[in-house]
Amino acid sequence: xxxxxxxxxPGVRQGARPGLAGSSGARKGARPSSDGLPREHVTEIQRVxxxxxxxxxxxxxxxxxxxxxHIVARAGVSRRTFYxxxxxxxxxxxxxxxxxxxxxxxTVLPAYEAEVKWRERIRAGLLALLVFFEEExxxxxxxxxxxxxxxxxxxxxxxxxxxxxxxxxDQGRAERPARVPDPPPLAAExxxxxxxxxxxxxxxxxxxxxxxxxxLTGLLGELMSAIVLPYLGASSAQKELRRAxxxxxxxxxxxxxxxxxxxxxxxxxxxxxxxxVIGSGPGASNREIATEAGIADQGQVSKxxxxxxxxxxxxxxxxxxxxxxxxxxxxxxxxxxxERAIRVQTASGHALPTTY
Numbered sequence: 560x561x562x563x564x565x566x567x568x569p570g571v572r573q574g575a576r577p578g579l580a581g582s583s584g585a586r587k588g589a590r591p592s593s594d595g596l597p598r599e600h601v602t603e604i605q606r607v608x609x610x611x612x613x614x615x616x617x618x619x620x621x622x623x624x625x626x627x628x629h630i631v632a633r634a635g636v637s638r639r640t641f642y643x644x645x646x647x648x649x650x651x652x653x654x655x656x657x658x659x660x661x662x663x664x665x666t667v668l669p670a671y672e673a674e675v676k677w678r679e680r681i682r683a684g685l686l687a688l689l690v691f692f693e694e695e696x697x698x699x700x701x702x703x704x705x706x707x708x709x710x711x712x713x714x715x716x717x718x719x720x721x722x723x724x725x726x727x728x729d730q731g732r733a734e735r736p737a738r739v740p741d742p743p744p745l746a747a748e749x750x751x752x753x754x755x756x757x758x759x760x761x762x763x764x765x766x767x768x769x770x771x772x773x774x775l776t777g778l779l780g781e782l783m784s785a786i787v788l789p790y791l792g793a794s795s796a797q798k799e800l801r802r803a804x805x806x807x808x809x810x811x812x813x814x815x816x817x818x819x820x821x822x823x824x825x826x827x828x829x830x831x832x833x834x835x836v837i838g839s840g841p842g843a844s845n846r847e848i849a850t851e852a853g854i855a856d857q858g859q860v861s862k863x864x865x866x867x868x869x870x871x872x873x874x875x876x877x878x879x880x881x882x883x884x885x886x887x888x889x890x891x892x893x894x895x896x897x898e899r900a901i902r903v904q905t906a907s908g909h910a911l912p913t914t915y
Contacts, residue, residue: 603839606644608634608899613648613655614697622652622705622713652709656716659698665876665889666691671727677734678791681727682783685754686805689775692758694892700762703755724751731790739792746789753785777804829854833863834898837873837888844877844885864888872897 612634616625627648631641645651671684692699706717729747743749761775780800788796832852837843843851849860864886867873872894877887890898 602644604835604898605634605636605640607838607895609636609641609644609651610655610658611697611895611899613651614659614701617652617655617705618697618700622701622709625652649710649712652705653712653716655701656706656709656713659695659702660716660720662695662698662892663688663691663702669876677731678783678787678795681731681786682779682799684727685782685786686776686779689779692762693775696762699758703759704762721751728786731787735790736792739790742789750786750789754782757782779805830863830867831898833860833867834872834890834894838890838895838898841889842876842887844887846885848888867894 609630612630613625616629616633620629625648627638627641630648630651631638634641641651645654667684667687670687671680674680674683692703702717702720706713725747728750732742735742757778758775761773761778780802783799783802784796787799829852833848833854836848836851840847840851845857845860845864848864849855849857852860854860854863864873864875868875871891873888874891875886876889877885
């Protein structure tokens with residue numbers, strides 16, 4: 560059943576994602592929220608919580624059964640907050656889909672672009688995607704399974720993503736050995752379709768539950784074999800099947816499901832502010848983070864970011880000082896969980912830390 564517009568509130572527009580570029584109000588003394596944080600940061604946190612809730616509810620119930628009531632209950636926000644940010648639940652689903660694709664791209668593109676040869680590019684990108692799907696099963700199901708049943712707008716977004724995947728796969732024509740016949744016109748569609756079909760079947764069978772079935776990364780050799788076969792021939796396809804499985808290093812989740820449990824770091828008010836700033840504006844530099852978080856000492860913010868990176872809460876997507884470019888920080892999936900857990904505790908009446 561497609562995501563419908565039955566719960567539409569007329570005249571309400573989707574809120575723009577503020578980010579750092581749109582946070583001038585905080586610098587000019589915009590009125591803070593009750594917990595002392597700039598209102599645009601609180602709004603962005605609420606938006607992220609709603610999008611995460613949409614992905615989780617859609618994975619559990621299906622896109623068509625993900626009602627606004629289910630979403631706001633999971634996110635811990637009011638219906639009014641929901642409609643301040645989204646026109647209806649279809650609008651929310653599309654925003655969640657776009658966010659999931661953006662997060663996947665942040666993982667896949669660097670891996671893909673780090674390689675030179677077509678086969679290694681495809682392999683690196685596919686492995687990164689499978690790892691992302693394992694770490695974010697709700698987002699994986701949202702993209703691969705639920706988008707198919709979420710209406711024409713979601714199908715259009717999905718088709719745009721597929722076009723980019725088809726283009727990347729069809730670049731294999733340039734590396735075709737002379738002994739291999741020209742790939743058929745629909746070679747890319749066949750390969751991508753086969754890969755998505757296998758992933759779809761696994762995700763649908765797991766019901767969106769993390770660890771509910773065989774690890775997706777274990778399928779890498781077989782999926783790569785299907786992709787390279789029409790472009791590089793049977794010999795290369797067999798080599799992919801025999802290729803050793805990659806060793807994936809993963810962060811062990813808390814046994815009790817609490818992102819804050821076992822975190823080897825004291826969560827201070829300064830830590831909270833830095834995580835919120837990065838979450839509000841991915842790609843922020845050290846200086847931008849220090850300004851937004853109210854940290855005057857650049858050395859302190861650098862040390863804090865290094866510590867957060869070592870804990871797997873943030874990642875640096877920038878080129879770094881080696882190339883003279885500023886850092887560009889973003890929250891990792893675990894960082895998003897920690898930031899969300901802090902906000903949930905605050906909403907439940909637990910005070911934010913007051914020490915620095």
